[in-house]
Amino acid sequence: MLTYVSIIITAIFINNIVFAQFLGICPFLGVSKKISSALGMGAAVTFVITLATTVAWLLQVYVLNPLGLQFLQTIVFILVIAFLVQLLEIVMKKTVPTLYQALGVFLPLITTNCAVLGVAILVSQKGYNLMESITYGLATSIGFTLALWIFAGIREQLAITSLPKAMKGVPIALICAGILAMAFMGFSGIKF
16 A cells, blocks of 8 residues: 555656656646646546556556567557547547637647656556556646646736736746746655
């Protein structure tokens, strides 16, 4: 049980996929203007990362390793991720069309989101079992969603704040992202 708690706390706070590992920055900056779309993207990425991690682990352990095809890992994982994103896109278009429209181009870009592929590869490198892999994938997704949520809240406040013209938009967003990354680095002193 302590192993799972350690995996969860580490993935969400200490090695946050956005603030500590700097993966998934494109959707982090692109979809974080509104809390609603940030949470929608977080939910979509959670679905894809958790399922992709599970399927990638199963393929790695039961197909790639026994057949000596580890060199195909990246290609196989990208195909799995692309399939899951297409599935998610179809479901969202039918069930939540407003969120589908709000996410726009960033939804298909989950396929190329390095955070999704990174988690699948990290699980393989860390030697986690299936339950630890699922826990890590889910916790990393929660960390990604937390990062999006916090940043979206800050950006919503910045939109109504009086700033010098040169600081509006992307410049202040990047400064805030850097400060958030430094704040999350404070968790790295915690040992599990």
